[in-house]
Amino acid sequence: MQRSDYILKRTLFALLTVFVAITLNFVLFRALPGDAVTGLKCHNCTIQFKNALRKDLGLDKSKWQQYVIYLKDLAHGDMGTTFISHRPVRGELWDPIKKTVAMIGLGTVFSIVFGIFTGVISAWRRGTVLDKVSVWTGLAFYSVPTQWLGLMIVYFVADRIGLPHGGIQSPDYGILGNPGTLDFLKDRIEHMILPALTLGLVLYGDYTLIVRSAMLETLGEDYVLTARAKGMSNWAIVWKHGFRNAMLPVVTLIALSLGFILGGAITIEYVFDYPGIGLAIVDAIDKRDYAFLQGAFLALTLSVILFNFIADLLYFKLDPRVTT
Amino acid sequence: MSTRQPILRAEDLHVWFDLPGDSELHAVQGVSFELRPGERMGLVGESGCGKTTTILALMGLLPASASVAGRVHLEGEDILAKGEESVSPHRWKDIAMVFQGAMNAFNPVKTIGSQIAEPMELHGTATGRAARAQVRELLELVGISGERAERYPHEFSGGMRQRAAIALALACEPHVLLADEPTTALDVMVQAQILELLVRLTRDLGLAMILVTHDLPVVAQVCDRAAVMYAGEIVEMGQMTTIYHDPRHPYTRMLFAATPDLLGDEDVLSIPGAPPRLDHEIVGCPFTPRCDSAFAPCPTAHPRRLEVAPGHEALCHLNDHLVAERPA
């Protein structure tokens, strides 16, 4: 097996998974009792109106025909129209996804940087007070419920450091004349910091513990003793022989967890009233907005597949043994 | 016998391991020997008798849970006197080792070549292009094509990795090579090739070598001298031929008699019983329960180390009559 084949194989596999995900997304929504129109509630939703709507949406056609239409539309980037606002789902999805990605991006970078840093130090200085403090802090953040941590931050931290409790825009934003790009960014980031911090802390607990244990395992390997015998200093051993090997399992775990975060930040968005994809999904469930939900679920699934793919590529880059 | 000064001398070396729960394991109990330049000495004994621990003590590579006593002189200098500070300048440069389980001595995500070049760069014997050229030469020396320097460990077979581990040990042109069971886990053909390689290298490069193994016949093939270890002590030591023809410790005799198992499992020694545990003090001769010649003093008195012939010492009550004849 050639190493270059690996990328091809992974890519094909990812594409196949995407196809399966699309199909499942279609099937699951049709497998629910009732259809997109049944649950619709409005004043003038008479039987006639609903039947007309069904015809309009193509729900009177056979499931197979519907599937073909669904695939065709998707291929053109058309994910349908939302029921409530009658706008294209794609655009409606994009806006909250952007906001969520920015927020979790910030939180994730925080957690990866600090998680790896303290995890490595902790393994290197195993058994010291530093290690113990780091492990207990990690465990605490790892086990705390996300929404509780969020609430505590809203109650005890927000006011003290003068950051907004929630939302994404200050009430007085833009009142005094047209704000510039810089003002806009500043306002956005201020609203992002606390939800990102909440997510970052929870992930931090997870990552620092993983990094520490991966690092400890690596430092017990024979080649680490060899490195020491060759005359390498402790820190050089940790860095040159420990770190990269320890990163192999870590990279995969982090990438996998990132895939799920997009949809998993719902509680955080709820606590901070942050209008990301999580809140949009909750809202769409309330309103029985099938089209939007179907689009949202597809987007979340695709993010999991995407990060899996990234994990595969990184693993390939880091580990010369990977060939299949 | 060579009259040259010993290149490596261990004097009354002891190693204790701290065990959980306040107990200690006395893994090496007063080991002394001399190794002369160009000499090949075999260190033989069953699993757990302290061979690896002795070797690691010589290199100053024992884990923090170990405490060491005694002296190790390398070319006249006591390298254990000031701990890490006094060993590290010599380690790999003057005394290097092939690790037990050398198959895993290489980091899987770095090329073999870069890992062999590492000690050169760390000790400043060669850098950059010069180091790479030397790596190729070393690989050729141990019978691996120089181009393979760019390959990763998983692309090497077991025997080749063992050869690469030997090349790694030779990276800084040491004078003493410690090889810890370099042929265990290899098939018989490859074993023979590696042993031959070690003999050739030590002869051509004038290296002194300690070959650790639990296979006395292997030592007989390769080494000039042999030291037989049992329960943390050297129980017999002398010229290979002397020991072979005139073993003065029943353990040595039984080791020679214990031929490799016909089914190919060569690790099985057919001496009945097992070595004693080393985590409590042993009264008398530790070999007594398994010895076929044990007599009155054995269970109660620890035997004295006696020179049974010039350059041949043994630790067995059977030789006690020599003391009576020759007052010490």
Ligand SMILES: Nc1ncnc2c1ncn2[C@@H]1O[C@H](COP(=O)(O)OP(=O)(O)OP(=O)(O)O)[C@@H](O)[C@H]1O
């Ligand atoms: N790090 C350690 N901590 C505690 N005890 C140890 C440690 N390393 C070795 N020992 C003990 O010291 C004794 C000697 O072990 P050593 O590894 O030196 O034996 P060996 O002769 O090399 O055996 P083998 O042929 O299996 O390699 C054994 O009883 C072993 O259990």
Ligand SMILES: [Mg+2]
């Ligand atoms: Mg050993």
